[in-house]
Amino acid sequence: MHSFPSLTLALITTAAILVLQLAPLSEAQLNSSFYSNSCPNVSNIVTTVIQQALQSDPRIGASLLRLHFHDCFVQGCDGSILLDNNVNGTIQSEKDAAPNTNSTRGFDVVDNIKSAVENSCPGVVSCADILALASQSSVSLAGGPSWNVLLGRRDGTSANQAGANTAIPAPFENLTNLTAKFSAVGLNITDLVALSGAHTFGRAQCRLFRNRLYNFSGSGGPDPLLNATYLASLRQICPQNGGGFSVADLDPTTPDTFDANYFSNLQSNQGLLQSDQELFSASAGAQTTLPIVNMFSGNQSAFFQSFVASMINMGNISPLIGVNGEIRSNCRRVNGS
Ligand code: HEM
Ligand SMILES: *[C@@H]1O[C@H](CO)[C@@H](O)[C@H](O)[C@H]1NC(C)=O
Ligand SMILES: *[C@@H]1O[C@H](CO)[C@@H](O)[C@H](O)[C@H]1NC(C)=O
Ligand SMILES: *[C@@H]1O[C@H](CO)[C@@H](O)[C@H](O)[C@H]1NC(C)=O
Numbered sequence: 001m002h003s004f005p006s007l008t009l010a011l012i013t014t015a016a017i018l019v020l021q022l023a024p025l026s027e028a029q030l031n032s033s034f035y036s037n038s039c040p041n042v043s044n045i046v047t048t049v050i051q052q053a054l055q056s057d058p059r060i061g062a063s064l065l066r067l068h069f070h071d072c073f074v075q076g077c078d079g080s081i082l083l084d085n086n087v088n089g090t091i092q093s094e095k096d097a098a099p100n101t102n103s104t105r106g107f108d109v110v111d112n113i114k115s116a117v118e119n120s121c122p123g124v125v126s127c128a129d130i131l132a133l134a135s136q137s138s139v140s141l142a143g144g145p146s147w148n149v150l151l152g153r154r155d156g157t158s159a160n161q162a163g164a165n166t167a168i169p170a171p172f173e174n175l176t177n178l179t180a181k182f183s184a185v186g187l188n189i190t191d192l193v194a195l196s197g198a199h200t201f202g203r204a205q206c207r208l209f210r211n212r213l214y215n216f217s218g219s220g221g222p223d224p225l226l227n228a229t230y231l232a233s234l235r236q237i238c239p240q241n242g243g244g245f246s247v248a249d250l251d252p253t254t255p256d257t258f259d260a261n262y263f264s265n266l267q268s269n270q271g272l273l274q275s276d277q278e279l280f281s282a283s284a285g286a287q288t289t290l291p292i293v294n295m296f297s298g299n300q301s302a303f304f305q306s307f308v309a310s311m312i313n314m315g316n317i318s319p320l321i322g323v324n325g326e327i328r329s330n331c332r333r334v335n336g337s
């Protein structure tokens with residue numbers, strides 16, 4: 001007889017523990033009203049700083065969007081890419097990882113955004129959220145879609161340089177590899193194709209596509225997938241030797257506009273990076289990525305709708321929430337260091 005009440009007690013206790021554990025879990029989600037009381041104007045502040053930066057650098061929006069991507073793929077969207085090396089080497093900056101070094105840009109603009117936000121609402125808005133907000137503003141200012149950014153990420157206290165070297169896809173990778181790297185962070189091929197549409201603006205350096213222009217895979221000639229006219233223009237920008245840092249537009253048709261032309265470029269063999277053209281031309285993608293490219297090429301609103309959904313998916317990669325992490329006061333440094 002006495003085992004019944006103790007079993008009941010055990011069940012109640014178990015249920016209570018479950019509820020206690022589940023309650024913070026179900027609350028623990030990003031939402032678009034996170035700063036509606038603590039920093040209601042944050043979105044306008046971010047946009048204003050980017051508008052100013054765009055006046056002298058029409059590429060800066062693209063650069064900021066790429067920072068959010070490179071942040072989220074490495075231990076989640078935690079602002080880790082923004083941390084500089086520290087004196088004792090406990091922070092080995094992701095800025096020095098191969099995909100980022102001499103390549104990622106816009107860190108000074110992130111600092112300016114952070115200062116402007118701190119002026120209005122000190123100690124409230126994370127650097128990780130600033131990257132998410134800056135991405136939305138940049139896309140929308142370039143003619144792309146607007147959306148309600150999910151917020152509430154907190155900033156990490158560590159960087160993962162080795163992770164940046166392995167998790168971020170390289171432009172030389174084939175569709176199998178690209179799919180695997182997206183899948184590793186919970187993104188599927190619809191996300192891969194939609195997010196690659198970010199290459200509708202911004203630039204890439206000669207050293208990152210030169211392998212396609214002269215001696216592709218040791219063949220003695222260019223990548224057969226390159227449109228001949230386009231190849232000729234790329235060779236002007238990117239000589240066989242030297243000039244590795246000179247840049248070409250990722251979208252040769254509308255270089256600074258966020259539109260669906262990236263996908264029509266792929267259809268006419270004008271994808272700049274090997275990883276771009278793979279989405280349309282890889283035999284492994286005939287049943288998977290190719291139809292998505294064709295759909296986005298013919299229907300810009302379908303692209304915009306998917307891009308927004310995939311940006312939200314990407315922005316949801318392992319955020320630090322609740323009491324985890326911190327709100328950095330300087331995006332380049334862990335607090336107190
Ligand atoms: C699918 C795999 C991807 C690969 C292999 C890739 C690779 C690259 C490379 C090599 C560059 C040129 C960097 C340079 O020359 O310094 C670049 C630029 C860029 N990437 Fe990607 N990328 C990928 C996906 C993405 C995603 C998912 C986004 C964002 C949602 C993105 C946004 C951008 C933007 C906006 C630029 C231009 C940046 C600028 O002008 O500063 N990329 N990407
Ligand atoms: C947004 O998330 C925060 C933190 O989890 C929470 O306090 C707030 O109530 C949420 N707002 C809405 C509208 O869900
Ligand atoms: C919101 O921010 C914008 C841009 O910085 C500024 O022009 C505006 O005055 C701000 N509004 C409020 C209510 O603070
Ligand atoms: C970055 O570029 C500079 C030249 O501007 C070069 O000296 C340096 O070696 C490059 N770093 C890496 C890691 O490639």
Ligand SMILES: *[C@@H]1O[C@H](CO)[C@@H](O)[C@H](O)[C@H]1NC(C)=O
Nearest residue numbers: 170172173174176177178180
């Ligand atoms: C593709 O992924 C494999 C396995 O991770 C790796 O060994 C290979 O170097 C990658 N290919 C390229 C071109 O990066």
Ligand SMILES: *[C@@H]1O[C@H](CO)[C@@H](O)[C@H](O)[C@H]1NC(C)=O
Nearest residue numbers: 173174175176177282283284
């Ligand atoms: C993609 O690259 C990996 C490694 O570089 C290779 O093992 C695989 O066979 C390639 N896949 C295709 C479809 O070419």
Ligand SMILES: *[C@@H]1O[C@H](CO)[C@@H](O)[C@H](O)[C@H]1NC(C)=O
Nearest residue numbers: 187188189190191309310313
């Ligand atoms: C990818 O995931 C989204 C949901 O985020 C879903 O709507 C879409 O159908 C998926 N695509 C594929 C090819 O599974």
Ligand SMILES: *[C@@H]1O[C@H](CO)[C@@H](O)[C@H](O)[C@H]1NC(C)=O
Nearest residue numbers: 214215216217218219220221
């Ligand atoms: C192309 O590359 C291959 C392998 O690296 C090399 O053997 C060949 O000589 C190169 N051809 C030309 C024309 O440079």
Ligand SMILES: *[C@@H]1O[C@H](CO)[C@@H](O)[C@H](O)[C@H]1NC(C)=O
Nearest residue numbers: 227228229230267268269270
């Ligand atoms: C090559 O690009 C031009 C536009 O520059 C386009 O008119 C032509 O159809 C393309 N050729 C192929 C084979 O896709």
Ligand SMILES: *[C@@H]1O[C@H](CO)[C@@H](O)[C@H](O)[C@H]1NC(C)=O
Nearest residue numbers: 298299300301302303305306
């Ligand atoms: C384009 O895509 C939108 C959004 O997915 C859809 O509602 C619309 O029907 C599509 N238009 C055409 C012509 O297929």
Ligand SMILES: *[C@@H]1O[C@H](CO)[C@@H](O)[C@H](O)[C@H]1NC(C)=O
Nearest residue numbers: 086087088089090334336337
């Ligand atoms: C390393 O330096 C930082 C300051 O940049 C300090 O906060 C941290 O405690 C130091 N860690 C160790 C293990 O010395």
